Amino acid sequence: MSRTSRDERRTERAIAVALVLSAATALGLAVVYATGGQVQLEGLLLGGSLASMGWALCAWGKHLLPAGPFVQQRHHPAEADPEQEPVSRLVDEATGEVSTLPGGGADTDGLDAVGRRPFLVKLLMGAAGALGLAALFPIRSLGPEPGRTLFRTSWRAGSRLVTEEGRLVRAGELEVGSVLTVFPEGHIGEADAQTLLIRATEDDLRTRPGRENWAPGGQVAYSKVCTHAGCPVGLYQVATRELLCPCHQSLFDVIDGARPVFGPATRSLPQLALDVDDEGYLIARGDYDEAIGPGFWERP
Amino acid sequence: MIKRTNRWFDERLGVSGFVRTALNKVFPDHWSFMLGEIALYSFLLLLLTGIYLTFFFQPSLKEVVYDGAYAPLRGVEMSQAYESTLRLSYEVRAGMVMRQMHHWAAIIFLAAIVVHVGRVFFTGAFRRPRELNWVVGCGLLVLAMANGFAGYSLPDDQLSGTGLRIAYSIALSIPLAGTWVAFLLFGGEFPAESIISRLFVIHVLLLPLVILGLLGAHMAILWRQKHTQFRGHGKTEDNVVGSRLWPSYALKSVGFFFLVSAVVALLGGLAQVNPIWLYGPFRAADVSAASQPDWYVGWLDGALRLFPGWEIRAFGHTIPAVFFPGVLLPTVSFGLLFGWPFVEARFTKENDRDHHLLDRPRERPVRTGIGTGVITFYVVLFFAAATDVLATVFDVSVTGLLVAFRAVLLGLPPLVAYVTYRLCKEANALPDEEVEAPVVVRTPTGAYVTGDGHHTGHGGNGGNGGARADGVDEGDGVAPPPRPDVH
Numbered sequence: 001m002s003r004t005s006r007d008e009r010r011t012e013r014a015i016a017v018a019l020v021l022s023a024a025t026a027l028g029l030a031v032v033y034a035t036g037g038q039v040q041l042e043g044l045l046l047g048g049s050l051a052s053m054g055w056a057l058c059a060w061g062k063h064l065l066p067a068g069p070f071v072q073q074r075h076h077p078a079e080a081d082p083e084q085e086p087v088s089r090l091v092d093e094a095t096g097e098v099s100t101l102p103g104g105g106a107d108t109d110g111l112d113a114v115g116r117r118p119f120l121v122k123l124l125m126g127a128a129g130a131l132g133l134a135a136l137f138p139i140r141s142l143g144p145e146p147g148r149t150l151f152r153t154s155w156r157a158g159s160r161l162v163t164e165e166g167r168l169v170r171a172g173e174l175e176v177g178s179v180l181t182v183f184p185e186g187h188i189g190e191a192d193a194q195t196l197l198i199r200a201t202e203d204d205l206r207t208r209p210g211r212e213n214w215a216p217g218g219q220v221a222y223s224k225v226c227t228h229a230g231c232p233v234g235l236y237q238v239a240t241r242e243l244l245c246p247c248h249q250s251l252f253d254v255i256d257g258a259r260p261v262f263g264p265a266t267r268s269l270p271q272l273a274l275d276v277d278d279e280g281y282l283i284a285r286g287d288y289d290e291a292i293g294p295g296f297w298e299r300p
Numbered sequence: 301m302i303k304r305t306n307r308w309f310d311e312r313l314g315v316s317g318f319v320r321t322a323l324n325k326v327f328p329d330h331w332s333f334m335l336g337e338i339a340l341y342s343f344l345l346l347l348l349t350g351i352y353l354t355f356f357f358q359p360s361l362k363e364v365v366y367d368g369a370y371a372p373l374r375g376v377e378m379s380q381a382y383e384s385t386l387r388l389s390y391e392v393r394a395g396m397v398m399r400q401m402h403h404w405a406a407i408i409f410l411a412a413i414v415v416h417v418g419r420v421f422f423t424g425a426f427r428r429p430r431e432l433n434w435v436v437g438c439g440l441l442v443l444a445m446a447n448g449f450a451g452y453s454l455p456d457d458q459l460s461g462t463g464l465r466i467a468y469s470i471a472l473s474i475p476l477a478g479t480w481v482a483f484l485l486f487g488g489e490f491p492a493e494s495i496i497s498r499l500f501v502i503h504v505l506l507l508p509l510v511i512l513g514l515l516g517a518h519m520a521i522l523w524r525q526k527h528t529q530f531r532g533h534g535k536t537e538d539n540v541v542g543s544r545l546w547p548s549y550a551l552k553s554v555g556f557f558f559l560v561s562a563v564v565a566l567l568g569g570l571a572q573v574n575p576i577w578l579y580g581p582f583r584a585a586d587v588s589a590a591s592q593p594d595w596y597v598g599w600l601d602g603a604l605r606l607f608p609g610w611e612i613r614a615f616g617h618t619i620p621a622v623f624f625p626g627v628l629l630p631t632v633s634f635g636l637l638f639g640w641p642f643v644e645a646r647f648t649k650e651n652d653r654d655h656h657l658l659d660r661p662r663e664r665p666v667r668t669g670i671g672t673g674v675i676t677f678y679v680v681l682f683f684a685a686a687t688d689v690l691a692t693v694f695d696v697s698v699t700g701l702l703v704a705f706r707a708v709l710l711g712l713p714p715l716v717a718y719v720t721y722r723l724c725k726e727a728n729a730l731p732d733e734e735v736e737a738p739v740v741v742r743t744p745t746g747a748y749v750t751g752d753g754h755h756t757g758h759g760g761n762g763g764n765g766g767a768r769a770d771g772v773d774e775g776d777g778v779a780p781p782p783r784p785d786v787h
Contacts, residue, residue, distance in 0.1 A: 075314065139484060140484075142484040142485070142487060143480075143483035143484040143485070143486065143487045143488055143492075144483060144487075144488050145483075146479040146480060146482075146483045146489075149483075149488075149489050150472075150479065150489065164583075164585065181585050183585075189583065189584060189585065190584070191465075191489075191490055191491055191584035191585075192489065192490075194584060194585040224585060228469075228604075228609070228621060228622065229465070229466045229469040229470070229604060229622050229626075230465045230466065230468065230469040230490070231462055231465060231466065231587055231591070232584070232585050232586065232587040234586070234587040234588075235589065246587050246588065246589045246590070246591060246688065247462065247466065247587065247591055247604075248601075248604050248605045249605060249687060249688060249698050249702065250609075260609065262699055262702075263605075263609070263702070264604065264605065264606075264607055264608065264609045264621055264622075264625075265609055265621070266609035266610070266611040266621050267611065293469070294469040294472060294473065294620055294622060295472075295473065295611055295613075295618040295619075295620030295621065295622075296472045296473065296478050296479050296482075296618060296620060297474075297475055297476055297477075297478050297479060297617055297618060297619075298479055298617070298618075299613075299617070299618040300613070300616045300617070300618070
């Protein structure tokens with residue numbers, strides 16, 4: 001009696017150590033991932049965590065739980081009633097005598113036997129939780145850190161405006177009332193850099209304070225990305241001088257700083273400050289001074 | 301020969317007992333119980349046609365110059381995803397019909413699920429003990445929608461690219477985590493390089509596996525709990541009256557699979573769907589008017605249009621306008637849908653026992669009223685997704701239309717709910733004699749007598765189309781004695 005219980009306690013301690021080890025190596029794995037990852041260490045720690053967990057469960061099952069042997073009758077396929085699963089019984093190894101399990105069945109009995117060691121159960125949950133947590137870390141690999149990405153586009157001070165076909169845009173070439181999609185030179189087709197160049201007459205434009213030099217000769221440029229859900233604000237209605245987003249019908253007043261006048265959008269389209277370089281080409285004075293496109297949490 | 305084969309297998313597997321009970325399992329007959337079958341069969345068709353499509357589709361955004369059979373796009377730069385979709389449509393023999401069948405099957409899959417959910421809702425089939433299967437079924441609806449969206453985004457055409465852009469903005473709008481969610485989901489800033497290959501894995505592997513698993517659970521629970529039935533002669537809470545799985549139900553069901561397939565094949569061959577060659581390859585700076593998603597996403601698009609521009613900016617942070625219609629509305633919608641059985645049980649206090657006999661919608665004026673009101677809400681949102689098209693067709697201003705839609709969205713659902721409620725009440729107040737028509741019975745001696753309804757299967761309160769629709773009295777009009785389900 002005392003001998004078995006001493007053995008049992010030793011096994012329990014070993015299992016506890018293994019579970020703690022499993023949890024610790026799992027957390028170590030998470031740390032290795034978070035600090036940049038290292039393949040050999042990742043293998044070692046993951047292997048260590050899984051092996052300790054595996055050993056703990058096997059030892060628990062082999063040494064601490066009723067192991068039988070139990071005997072179960074085979075049913076002969078042709079005549080057996082499928083509803084009647086044969087009950088397992090306990091065999092006495094010495095005498096070969098077969099007895100029904102106390103308490104009627106093995107199922108509830110087995111659960112109780114596991115639950116009899118609440119400390120180990122807690123450790124097991126902890127180790128499984130640590131492994132699960134470590135397994136979540138690689139999700140981080142799915143994408144780069146957002147950082148300031150959403151606040152920047154490829155527009156720089158001096159970026160020359162080019163059309164979708166790559167043609168440079170001369171100041172004054174656009175007639176009053178027409179519109180052109182432009183990109184910074186070298187970045188044609190970039191989703192966040194797409195910009196609408198519109199020619200209005202200088203007198204019409206209601207210039208906002210601080211933007212006095214942004215629209216040379218009535219050539220005004222706005223981000224083409226709708227501030228609502230990000231569709232290109234593709235339709236220019238010449239008569240009303242309004243930009244319409246075809247996705248959700250937000251309407252922006254070109255004359256008044258692309259202010260939203262109708263629909264679900266709430267923010268004006270950001271304006272790109274323009275200038276004319278020495279050769280007479282339109283250039284940007286710099287990147288947009290705010291994040292373009294739809295809102296997001298980090299946007300002030 | 302067959303007998304010997306059967307015996308050989310039975311001696312080794314011993315499943316004849318189980319098979320016998322399975323084949324004898326009774327399924328109640330009612331046309332509305334086939335709606336779920338339509339969904340199941342269109343899913344099978346999606347698997348079959350989808351596997352074929354994977355042999356030809358290339359989920360890559362690598363730019364190539366088109367040089368294929370569709371002349372108007374020759375020389376145009378496009379992604380391999382778009383190019384391979386064109387090729388499998390125009391150059392792979394049977395490719396076009398497979399692709400269009402796939403798309404039509406998806407449309408029908410979603411439609412069948414939605415109508416099936418409606419049937420289960422209005423007949424109270426979700427009540428105890430079937431709350432669990434309701435939840436599994438709602439999960440299937442969400443997954444089917446997600447997979448449909450992932451699927452039609454794959455060809456990288458202008459229309460679906462616009463849809464992805466909006467989806468990106470919706471992900472971005474989640475408070476706190478939105479930027480990270482969008483970056484991890486797409487792999488960077490829109491349009492991230494890896495999005496099509498990711499969507500491909502999600503569409504052909506991840507979601508179909510989960511759908512298959514849930515579908516298995518859905519059917520297993522149905523099998524275990526047995527099907528509900530409408531009230532009628534001989535039908536009680538303790539039995540199932542209908543036809544046996546073998547041979548009648550199985551044959552009808554397999555036949556029905558062929559009929560569903562036939563409809564999908566006819567549509568796939570005769571009705572053009574998602575002609576991506578007309579939309580052109582995706583360019584971030586391009587957009588076309590009348591950009592509408594597949595029908596089952598329409599309500600979300602409509603909500604994005606109708607919801608007022610409320611953007612909350614405070615403490616250096618933004619809760620974008622699309623958060624409310626794009627994240628909050630679907631969350632609340634599906635939350636209520638998933639939770640309905642539990643919400644209703646709190647009020648009716650009927651969860652103290654199992655329910656196997658179905659309600660007729662009119663017997664539950666409140667539930668039916670809420671149901672029709674909610675459906676009206678989403679139908680209005682659906683039509684709101686077409687404001688631009690409606691404005692063009694009827695030559696009215698988009699502005700006026702939007703205001704009108706907002707009014708209808710708020711006003712119509714309560715009205716419909718109330719009218720439904722009143723109609724149900726009125727219908728319940730009608731005397732029952734009206735539906736209990738006298739039944740004429742021919743006696744063995746050849747005389748005709750007016751039956752009391754007991755011998756003819758036209759008993760009960762005679763609703764739900766009478767016993768004939770229940771399939772109890774196929775043939776000569778005299779019902780066989782109800783067979784208890786033996787499983």
